[in-house]
Amino acid sequence: xxxxxxxxxxxxxxxxxxxxxxxxxxxxxxxxxxxxxxxxxxxxxxxxxxxxxxxxxxxxxxxxxxxxxxxxxxxxxxxxxxxxxxxxxxxxxx
Amino acid sequence: xxxxxxxxxxxxxxxxxxxxxxxxxxxxxxxxxxxxxxxxxxxxxxxxxxxxxxxxxxxxxxxxxxxxxxxxxxxxxxxxxxxxxxxxxxxxxxxxxxxxxxxxxxxxxxxxxxxxxxxxxxxxxxxxxxxxxxxxxxxxxxxxxxxxxxxxxxxxxxxxxxxxxxxxxxxxxxxxxxxxxxxxxxxxxxxxxxxxxxxxxxxxxxxxxxxxxxxxxxxxxxxxxxxxxxxxxxxxxxxxxxxxxxxxxxxxxxxxxxxxxxxxxxxxxxx
Numbered sequence: 319x320x321x322x323x324x325x326x327x328x329x330x331x332x333x334x335x336x337x338x339x340x341x342x343x344x345x346x347x348x349x350x351x352x353x354x355x356x357x358x359x360x361x362x363x364x365x366x367x368x369x370x371x372x373x374x375x376x377x378x379x380x381x382x383x384x385x386x387x388x389x390x391x392x393x394x395x396x397x398x399x400x401x402x403x404x405x406x407x408x409x410x411x412x
Numbered sequence: 413x414x415x416x417x418x419x420x421x422x423x424x425x426x427x428x429x430x431x432x433x434x435x436x437x438x439x440x441x442x443x444x445x446x447x448x449x450x451x452x453x454x455x456x457x458x459x460x461x462x463x464x465x466x467x468x469x470x471x472x473x474x475x476x477x478x479x480x481x482x483x484x485x486x487x488x489x490x491x492x493x494x495x496x497x498x499x500x501x502x503x504x505x506x507x508x509x510x511x512x513x514x515x516x517x518x519x520x521x522x523x524x525x526x527x528x529x530x531x532x533x534x535x536x537x538x539x540x541x542x543x544x545x546x547x548x549x550x551x552x553x554x555x556x557x558x559x560x561x562x563x564x565x566x567x568x569x570x571x572x573x574x575x576x577x578x579x580x581x582x583x584x585x586x587x588x589x590x591x592x593x594x595x596x597x598x599x600x601x602x603x604x605x606x607x608x609x610x611x612x613x614x615x616x617x618x619x620x621x622x623x624x625x626x627x628x629x630x631x632x633x634x635x636x637x638x639x640x641x642x643x644x645x646x647x648x649x650x651x652x653x654x655x656x657x658x659x660x661x662x663x664x665x666x667x668x669x670x671x672x673x674x675x676x677x678x679x680x681x682x683x
Contacts, residue, residue, distance in 0.1 A: 323459065344461050347577070354570060355461035358468050 325374040326352040328359075330366035336411060338370050346371075420679060421505050422497050426488060431612035433487050434512065435619055436553070437502065438609065438656060440480035441513035444503055445664070446534055447473030448671055449521060458524050465570060469531065472563040477503070479556045504675035508665050509658040512607075516599040518655075518664045525578045525585065526592040532571035533596060536632050537603045538564045540625035550618035572636045579640025590642055597645035598652050604629075607656035 323345040329338035341360050346352035352371040360366070380388065392398065427433050450470035457463025481499035489496040516534055521527045542564055545557035578585040604626040606614070613619025630644075637644050654660065674681065 345459060346461065350573065351577075354573070355465065357566075358465040359461055362464075362468065 328356040329370040331368040431609040434609035436484040438512040444477035445513040446517040515655040528574035535567040544620040576640040579642040601651040602653035
C-alpha cells in the first residue's frame with residue numbers, strides 16, 4: 319500500500335462533547351488531505367463538529383515499562399482526590 | 413425467468429411529452445449514472461481512505477437521484493393514475509434511448525485522475541446549477557437543490573484538490589491529467605446547450621438557463637487548472653452532445669445492462 323503516505327491520528331469533537339477524542343488513525347499525503355479523509359472515514363454518521371489531525375510521528379508517548387514509577391506512587395494518596403466536597407447541582411461538566 | 417409485464421414499464425410517451433417530468437429525469441439520470449460509475453471504484457480505490465471518499469460521493473449522488481426519481485414518479489402518477497410507477501421503475505425499467513443523462517456522466521472511469529477530473533467537471537456544473545435551482549418556482553426542486561448543494565460543495569472541494577494534487581504533482585501525473593482533460597473536455601459543452609425540455613422549464617420558471625452558468629463554471633475550471641499548472645483545453649468544433657435527448661455513447665448500454673439486470677430478470681424483487 320501507499321507506504322509514502324504518513325500516518326495521522328484523528329481527534330473528533332462530537333456535538334455534545336467539550337473535548338476532542340481520539341477516534342483512530344489514517345493515511346494521508348498532507349494535513350489537508352488528512353482532515354478530508356477524517357471527514358470521510360470518521361464523521362459519516364454525524365459524529366463530529368470539529369476535527370483535529372496530528373501526524374503520528376509527532377506524538378511522544380510514555381513508556382509502558384515506566385508505569386510503576388509513574389503511576390503507582392499516587393495509589394495511597396486519597397487526599398489528592400476532591401472526593402470530600404459536595405458539588406452544587408449547577409456545576410456541570412465535572 | 414418471468415417476462416416483464418408490459419404495465420410495469422413506464423410509458424415513454426407520457427414522459428417525453430411532459431417537460432417537467434423530462435427535466436426532473438434529466439437531473440435524476442445525471443446523478444444516478446455518475447453515482448453508479450463512481451460506485452465501480454468501491455473496493456478498488458488507490459487507498460482505503462480515498463475508496464471511502466469516492467464511495468461517499470457515489471452515495472450522495474444516489475441519494476439525489478432517489479429524491480428526483482421519487483418526484484418524477486409523483487408527477488407521472490398524477491397524469492397516469494391507473495398504472496402508477498415508483499422511483500425503481502424509472503431507474504431500472506427505462507432503456508438507453510430514454511435516459512437523458514449528459515454524456516460526461518457515462519464516460520469510463522479510466523485511471524484515478526480521469527475519474528476525479530470527470531467528478532470535478534460535473535461537480536462544478538452541479539454546484540452552479542443547484543445554486544440557480546434554489547430559486548426555482550417548483551418547491552420540490554427548490555428543496556432538492558438546497559439539500560444537494562451542501563453535498564456538491566464538498567464534492568467540488570474534494571475533486572478540485574485532487575486535480576491540483578495530480579496536475580501539480582509529478583511529470584507523469586501532470587501528463588496524464590492533461591490527457592484526461594483533453595479526453596473529457598468535449599463532453600462538457602453539452603451541459604450548457606439547452607434541450608427543448610429545458611427551454612420549457614426556463615420559461616415556466618422552474619428550470620435553470622443552461623448557458624447562464626457557463627461563465628461561472630469556466631471561471632472555476634480556469635482557476636483550479638491554473639493552480640494545478642494545467643492548461644484548459646481549447647474548445648473546438650466537433651463537441652459531443654445528444655445525452656439529453658437519448659443519443660448516448662456506447663458506454664451507457666453496458667452500464668444499464670449491469671445496473672438493471674436484477675430488476676429485468678426478477679421483476680419487483682426487493683432486498
